[in-house]
Amino acid sequence: MADKKYLIIDTEILPEVYEKVLEVKEILRTGRAKGITEAVQMTGISRSTFYKYKDFIFASSEGTKGQKVTITLLLSHAPGVLSNLLNKLAFWNVNILTINQDIPINNIANVSITFDISEAKTGIDDLMEGLRGIKGVVKVELIAME
Incomplete structure (x- = not known):
């Protein structure tokens, strides 16, 4: 992946x-x-x-000022995992729009984040790879880009 x-x-x-x-x-x-x-x-x-x-084709809206991305993640239920992830996004100058987190089941929490990457310091490929490298991040999946 x-x-x-x-x-x-x-x-x-x-x-x-x-x-x-x-x-x-x-x-x-x-x-x-x-x-x-x-x-x-x-x-x-x-x-x-x-x-x-269906999981490989996404629409990209023309003429939008920002570029919104929605990802889902599976995170280990351990202190600091979500915080480290959010700090990494902030470091890349990503503007978070929404965060939804389910309660952990079997020590894994499902998290959905939508953010604006129009001012990001990195591209989506590097961003996704960087998130995968954070300790406690089990899975990262791109859901949509606009």
């Missing part, structure tokens, strides 16, 4: 299926379909195609 890199690509050169996956995600997000089956039928792609790409 450490080899992940993120690119912004003009959809004009990509197969249409990628845009359809984004369309399904938007349909589900806005509640215009009851579930994945209905949403993929509305766009004309298969469920397997949606599942194949």
Whole structure:
């Protein structure tokens, strides 16, 4: 997973299926379909195609002043882990917008953080890799970028 890199690509050169996956995600997000089956039928792609790409394709909004990122993390239930993570984000000049933390189960807490990286001192690839290197961070996953 450490080899992940993120690119912004003009959809004009990509197969249409990628845009359809984004369309399904938007349909589900806005509640215009009851579930994945209905949403993929509305766009004309298969469920397997949606599942194949859904975790790897994100929309990037043009013309926005900031750049919002949402990540989920699994953190060890130990003193200072979340604090160290937040200090690292502050060091990179990342502006935190929201933090949601579930209670720890089996000594692991699920945390979701949305932040603005428009003024960040590093790119998203290095940021994700840096978070993975913090003691007590079990898993880091990019959920969305805008």
